[in-house]
Amino acid sequence: MAGVAVSTTINGDAVEYLCQPDETLLEVLRDRLGLTGAKEGCGTGDCGACSVIVDGRLVCSCLVLGAEAEGRKVETIEGMAHGDQLHPLQQKFLEHAALQCGVCTPGFLIAAKDLLEKNPSPTEEEIRFGLAGNLCRCTGYDKIVRAVQDAANVMKGA
């Protein structure tokens, strides 16, 4: 199996790696680059725990090949805060206790960020359908939805 050389941008930084043709972007992030914030909950695109943004599109990194990232811009949870300043969504997730075990949290935060960038004033229903690709088994989603609503308000005011 011939390795594929890839040049890409991750969280604003130029990154180069060699990966196998069938290796997923999630495997590359976690096992080659040490970016373990994206989680594998299923490996089949059903749980959203591995969500990242590629060229402005929310995707499951388990359903993207590492080779496909050539020349793209990848955003992961590790790049969400600005320095020591948490993103409003991160802050609101903490304040609302929108996480219990926290393993789905990186995926939810990335998906919620994408949602609010495309729709800054979502209704509860839009939030619920917008985040339906992210499974959480701990919270019953109540506090997650409230945290996203609160963050949307804060971000509009900013």
Added chain:
Amino acid sequence: MNFDPRFSGRKFASVGTRPIRPDGVDKVTGRARYGADFNMAGQLVGRILRSPHAHAVIKSIDTSKAEKLAGVKAVITAKDLPDLTDGDAAMHDILDNCMARKKALYDGHAVAAVAAIDARIARQALKLIEVEYEVLPHVTDVDEAAHHHAPLINDQVFTEGLEEKPAKPSNITKRTQFGHGDVHKGFAEADFVVERSFKTEQTHQGYIEPHACVASVNADGTADLWVCTQGHFVYRQHCAQLLGLEASKLRVTSSEIGGGFGGKTHVWAEPVALALSRKAGRPVKLVMTRDEVFRASGPTSATSIDVRIGARKDGTITAAEATLRYSCGPYAGSWAEIGAMTAFACYKLENVKTVGYEVLVNRPKTAAYRAPSAPMAAFAVESAVDELAKELGMDAVDFRIKNAAQEGTRASYGPVYGPIGIGPTLEAVKHHPHMKAPLKENQGRGMACGFWFNFGGQTCTDLNIGMDGSVSLAVGTVDVGGSRASLSLVAAEELGIDYSHVKAIVADTSSLGYNDMTDGSRGTFSSSMATISAARNAIKILRERAAQTWDIPVEDVHWEKGHAIAKGEKYGNLSPLSLKEIAAASGKTGGPIAGHSELVADGAGVSFATHICDVEVDPETGSTRVIRYTVVQDAGKAVHPTYVEGQYQGGAAQGIGWALNEEYIYGKDGRLQNAGFLDYRIPVCSDLPMIDTQILEIPNPNHPYGVRGVGETSIVPPLAAIANAVSNAVGVRMTHIPMSPPRILAALDAEREG
């Protein structure tokens, strides 16, 4: 140690507030390390070969081709995990479940494993292992398995708990019975009797993080295990026993845990990873795929339950009886027994009898799932209670209030209750605005009650005071949902300092004494008790140091609001010493200041909840949506109310999923057909409404702050609450969980066809 755990009313400064959890920032930035996020130098990738057959004799395993594959460093079978269980039947079951010895007992049962330099080679190696099976007849349905014609899963099983030992083996491992009074007499006194049979399908805890570990065994017999678990001390004991290691030489570190709900109380892959590491001489990382999690971890029981309840015209229940059959997977369990204990625990009954049968099936070994066994029993009982209320023409809440257990009631499973919350939750529900909200066409409202015992258990905690006056708290109960925040609040409360100066961590097995696992809703209950005890021990030292500084008798030094205070007029010139001041001087007054505690947290207060649920049913498709949901539950004392609400909401959401869509679906071939989140349908965000909560606080007399466990009870009522709501919406009594659209539509059509 003379720790007094009894409740004493007090005003709280920290407990009951809602600060941000100490592990929060790591979790929102992706830095928190879960089972699969840890790596060691030279680590190999482990993978497990699993039986495709539900029931088969393993005639031979040839690993030679796999061993020859370049990059493969170890291949193991049951031979590499010799039986060291020394007659301990439960441990032998665990061993056999980790790696099948003579027979594969379910689709997904491990039969061999490899460790290789990467995942691709490991996968390739699995394909090169040749296993010769002799396929046997199998049985996966609980009722079919209980039948005397069923294929035998283990011919050494003779039902225990019968008056005479049966002549023939069967798949029923045990019969248990609970109750008191005379049910025959009770039913004879009844004016109305409801009798119904129910079934519930097998469900999975559905934690988002698959099982994962990194094992490293050294040549000198020492070993390290990094693992996502609800109980690293228990894992250490089990792994040490199965591998023949000295427990103290195996250090187990619990990673952050991505959900457990009872499913991470049991070893599966960990002994395999250790055995692979031992053979390869290198660390091995073993992560289950989602498919493996469903096929080969520990789902809950499938059940079949018959209920009979009788009442007088005035609404008094005169007799209640239930027979409960619970599947255990292929190994003995006590799941029906727990169901039989919980079934009627909400009620004050003169005549009650429950009988449980543990049934072996060719499915994965049943493990705990949040108040294990109670939701199914409550589904059956609370559905029948609603039916009986209807026959009596009584309001469902009033009927339950009339028969609710109270302080002094003898529980159906034996003990006499202390102060309990069933009555108060019912009264709160009766007056809740949700009960009066209008409903539209095809909508219905249901309610139901639930009970869980809660556990305490062995607990050990260290509290260390730094020289700057900050406090580190090391606990041994894994934090599954915010307990580090709660325990920090408790330490702050007891010491009289601010929460921000306390940092709680979960210590590894070499750093702290033994702790039972986080199950039975014990995490905050028992570790808060140990934290209070440790803090009081530290305060004793703080007082001694102050007494020494002041050169006065320690008896004259009191501890108030984070300060040592010299009591008495003669000490008027001594200004209080803060914890910070005492800590700063500790190097000169006798060294480090710490408090330690080891105890058995007895007296976990029982817990009750009552839920209200509105549903809307599409009568043309059988589709059911939950449109409003309210949880009312007794917490004893809510240490961190936000996380208590989170437990209520999470349990309710899991119950809703169980009630409506979640189920293990086996084919005729005995293979699991829906081993993934696509077709094992846990609720998604758009499936649920906001879940309203109301916390009641009826103090637990056996805890200094009145705390009760809160984690599990909230999964108990939803199955019945939703079934009752569906019945009230469209007039069909659903007796089979999950109430999936095809089942509801079939029931509606049967009703319409009369």
Added chain:
Amino acid sequence: MRYIRPLSIEDAVGELAKAVGPAAILAGGSDLLVRMKGGFIEPELIVDIKRIDGLGDITETAEGFRIGAAVPCAVLGENKAVRKAWPGVVEAANLIGSKQVQGRCTITGNLCNASPAADSVPALVAAGAKAVVAGPSGKRTIAVETVPTGPGRTSLAKGEIIEAILLDKRPEHAGDAYLRFIPRTEMDIAVVSAGVNLTLDEHGAIKTARVALGAAAPTVLLVEEAGQVLVGSKLDEATLERLAKICSGACRPIDDKRGTIEFRRKVAGVLARRVAAIAYKRAGGK
């Protein structure tokens, strides 16, 4: 295993045609990577078609729309012109998977995966959509319903790629719609589904109608009799009842983990009735 990223359709066709072992076309990957992960296929060659000129574009032509094979469904959903002309096709495409999957999946991939439960396919079949196939012996344009031949099987020959889906320009008084039944509100595969495409005459009577059912047979079903029963009607109750009956009768479903034969039959009729009403309203019918 090799991963290649050709820049022209000719190169892609050439590589696929000369591939020795199993070859796979990668656009969104939301089916392919799942099948690779499950070990159901181990391609020798993966041909990523996303950098081929034009395959990522939606173009409006004199005849209608040309939707490139690499256009993600999310992008399709953001295209106002297609959404206005073919709301049923777009709503069907936007039901596939999650937001995450939407960012990747394509209607061409949905068609070529050849699942009888594919969400976009009943809507495309009802719409009379066509597929442009490029292959070693040139290009051909075929009706989408001729692409899947059975679960996981297509009529495409070795080396052939669908490079675009074509949708006609819409006349006045036309509407289409798609509905599926799933147990949850999102993330499920259709248990049964229905797409309807109508045009009306100036009086509001149905002039042409196409009805397609998903997850009701080994391939998506075009139920011609159901279309015929609608023609000439203004969707009165009796017509809807007949439509439902015909659709239920046309089903040849199976019992599986997602639903029963009986359930699929009944709900196919229910959905056909409901979706016809939506399409009729969109066409301007009252």
